[in-house]
Amino acid sequence: MMYFIIILLLFTLDYAIKHYIEQQDNASFPRSLFHGKITLHKKHNSGMIMGIFEEYPKVTKYIPFGITCILTLFYLPYYFKKGNSLMKLSGVFCISGAINNVLDRITRSYVVDYFSLPFKKIKHIIFNLSDIFIFLGAIFLLLNELFKSSKS
Numbered sequence: 001m002m003y004f005i006i007i008l009l010l011f012t013l014d015y016a017i018k019h020y021i022e023q024q025d026n027a028s029f030p031r032s033l034f035h036g037k038i039t040l041h042k043k044h045n046s047g048m049i050m051g052i053f054e055e056y057p058k059v060t061k062y063i064p065f066g067i068t069c070i071l072t073l074f075y076l077p078y079y080f081k082k083g084n085s086l087m088k089l090s091g092v093f094c095i096s097g098a099i100n101n102v103l104d105r106i107t108r109s110y111v112v113d114y115f116s117l118p119f120k121k122i123k124h125i126i127f128n129l130s131d132i133f134i135f136l137g138a139i140f141l142l143l144n145e146l147f148k149s150s151k152s
Helices: 002-023 057-080 085-108 129-151
Strands: 031-033 038-045 111-116
Touching: 002 038, 002 085, 002 111, 002 129, 057 085, 085 111, 085 129
Parallel strands: none
Antiparallel strands: 031 038, 038 111
16 A cells, blocks of 8 residues: 555656646746756657657557556556565556656646756756656666576
8 A cells, every 4th residue: 555655646746846837937947956956947748758759649648558557557466465675666666657647648748848957968858757757667677677587
């Protein structure tokens, strides 16, 4: 039950930030936060990762929806078993991020992306917390697989 509460909390956090960003005037972006450590944007990404397939709105809606359903079904059994905390944590982050971005795609026809980091190779990429959650979930999944194979 605790993991489902964490999923809900992570989902709500990013959803609230997206809602806040959407309420702001476009002219107030971009703006710097934390002494330039983060740049706040208001970007509507109607494509998938970095805008690919933008010209195919049905693809950008239904494929992520299907993947999110499969992902949720994949992780769900782990929450009813003891142990395997890394898999559960992976699921928490992947599911909360995926559902949030899919909800954007379904209700808005775009995903609200809102921040970038000042690192040379990625400073042009604008993303949201859900993207970070999905990335963290993938890292935990990878760690789980590495630990599982080292035990064998």
